[in-house]
Amino acid sequence: MPELLGWILGGCLLISTLCGLGVLIKRIVKQELRSFSNPDDYISNGLTTIFQAITALFIAFPHLPAIEIVYFIISVLFLVWFPLGKTRHILYFFFARLHLGYFYGRRGTWPEH
Amino acid sequence: MKPIDPVKREKALALLADTSDSKLRTHLNSCVRCGLCATSCMYYDTFHEAKYIPAVKVDIVASIYKRYNTFLGKHAPKLVNARPLNEETAEEMVDLLFGSCTMCGRCVTHCSIGVDISYLVHKGREMLAEMGMVPASLQSTVDAAVQTGNNMAIPVEEYTDTIEWMEEELQDEVEDENARIPLDESDRNVFYTLNPREPKFFPLSIKAMAKIFYAAQESWTLSSKYYDVTNYGYFNGNTAEATLIARNLHDEVLRLKGKRLILGECGHGSYANRWEGPNYLGHSYEFDMITAVELIKEYIDSGLIRLDKSLNSEPVTIHDPCNLIRNGGLFKTLRYVLHASCSSIIEMDPYGNDNHCCGGGGGQLAMSEYNERRLGIGKIKADQIRKSGAKIVITPCHNCVDQLLQLNHTYKLNVKIMTVAEIVANALIL
Structure with missing residues (x-):
């Protein structure tokens, strides 16, 4: 991978890792959000955040000891959980927007006319 | 509470098992329970209880879906909060889906994913209808x-x-x-x-x-x-x-x-x-x-009627019915007609596609069981009207008119509620 592209990708992943961490902390701290959260919320959020962090780390420091095997394990866990937990919204998101766009577009709500 | 008839229960569950309904499958699998929809909802904004957050209303339908249609829901239900459809869940559904939602769709437009929350609330109502649990009124x-x-x-x-x-x-x-x-x-x-x-x-x-x-x-x-x-x-x-x-x-x-x-x-x-x-x-x-x-x-537009807007000179404000504006696309059409009929229009805040429901939508006006809640959430609309300073509220919906009349009385707004036809008829040049 070209070095510049690696740094850009790593930077983006770092930002999304921080966002994921922020969302996780918010869920833990806010009583109201916690009240309707379930284990899947924490697992999905945690796994996705770790997966992004380890990917960024692997891009930046590919020669760290045992990084490959850790990256492999995290990736497997993430991909196994993907269709089982709420992580699958990553895929469903696009279809949700499609249905939403069709609903409001057909009625002329978006864009306004 | 009387037990649910097993046959009716199966019919209710069949509604969620329909694999041909792409919209249903998509929205049931999309909510991430981020809670950003909370402040879109009049019920949550009024009562500040977590159960009124739209995501919770989605979750009760999605949790039943997961229990019977997903791998983890079947084998490790606690991990994903998959719930069985029993008397307790059904009773909660009645309260949340009939008694705590006007199906106004404001949360839908604010959802970061785009989950059609009203659609899922309606699906939940369909399930309750199958089980004969529609509020009597x-x-x-x-x-x-x-x-x-x-x-x-x-x-x-x-x-x-x-x-x-x-x-x-x-x-x-x-x-x-x-x-x-x-x-x-x-x-x-x-x-x-x-x-x-x-x-x-x-x-x-x-x-x-x-x-x-x-x-x-x-x-x-x-x-x-x-x-x-x-x-x-x-x-x-x-x-x-x-x-x-x-x-x-x-x-x-x-x-x-x-x-x-x-x-x-x-x-x-x-x-x-x-x-x-x-x-x-x-x-x-x-x-x-x-x-x-x-x-x-x-x-x-065609000149078939001519209007003199000076005949409606008192300051008016517009209440946008959710099903005609946000869910019907008539925002500009309604403004066009009213600007041709009235000389002074003051918009509420928010208005148009981001309007607040009057509080009587979703069948709330027909459900006397929830009258207190309905008038409670209506305070948001009442405050909007008062803040506008208008003397007349116009809305193209008789359901909204009914709720607004009750808000007018309850919150002593001292305004006149009119339909579009009434205000236009008043400005007609014959």
Whole structure:
């Protein structure tokens, strides 16, 4: 991978890792959000955040000891959980927007006319 | 609470197992429970309880879906909060989906994923309808429509008397003995519909629309049997009843050979006929179908009616019915008509596609069980109206009119509530 592209990708992943961490902390701290959260919320959020962090780390420091095997394990866990937990919204998101766009577009709500 | 009939329970669960419904599958699998929808909801904003967060309403339907249709839901339900459909869950569903949601869709437009929360609430209501758990007062409204042709069970004689009375009033007002409110006439350009609240409580709005038709020299008619634009079958979740009500109106237009079905001033009625009607009946309608607001805009555009907005000089504000504006796309059309009819319009904040519901949507006005809640959430709208400083509130929905009248009384707003037809009729140059 070209070095510049690696740094850009790593930077983006770092930002999304921080966002994921922020969302996780918010869920833990806010009583109201916690009240309707379930284990899947924490697992999905945690796994996705770790997966992004380890990917960024692997891009930046590919020669760290045992990084490959850790990256492999995290990736497997993430991909196994993907269709089982709420992580699958990553895929469903696009279809949700499609249905939403069709609903409001057909009625002329978006864009306004 | 009485036990759920196992056969009905299976029918309810079958609604979530439908793999052919891509929209349903998508939205059931999309919510991430981020909670960003919380402050979109009038119930949450008023009562500040987590159970009113729209994501919680989605979750109760999604949790049942997961329990019976996903791997983890079947084998490790606690991990994903998958819940069985039992008496306890069903009772909670009634409270959340019937008693705590106006299906206004404001949360939908604010959702970062785009989950159609109203659609899932409606699906949950369908499940409850299958199990015979629709709140009694809402069901009686639907029963009245199914049995008598209108949701207030107005006898034909009483209705026709009211129409004749309004015809006389119209003749006096326009000083023309030939001015008419036609009933059951065939081959008319316009087949007009009413919210039964009009003949029952607000007959002057019928006269107002008749005056507009008179000014436009329109060829139109009302039916004496199926004139009801509402369809509470949409709200109680019973698709068979919703279909029957929609079909009655559709078939009546065909019987009288109406060229255009004009949906009277009713938000959900317009939504249920225009957007859901063809789905209920399984085919497109054979005739044109638009709302009264769009028809009035046509009249203004084509010069069929002329308006003098100085005749409505008091400051007015507009309440946007969710089913006509956010869920109906009439934001600019409504503004066009009202700016042509009134000289001083003050918008509420927020307004248009981001408006707050009046609090009476989703069948709330028909569910006396939740009156206290309904008037409680209505305070948001009442505060908006008060803040606008307007003396008149205009809304093209009789359901909203009813709720706004109650808010006017409860919160002592001292404003006048009018429909679009009434304000336009007031500005007509004859």
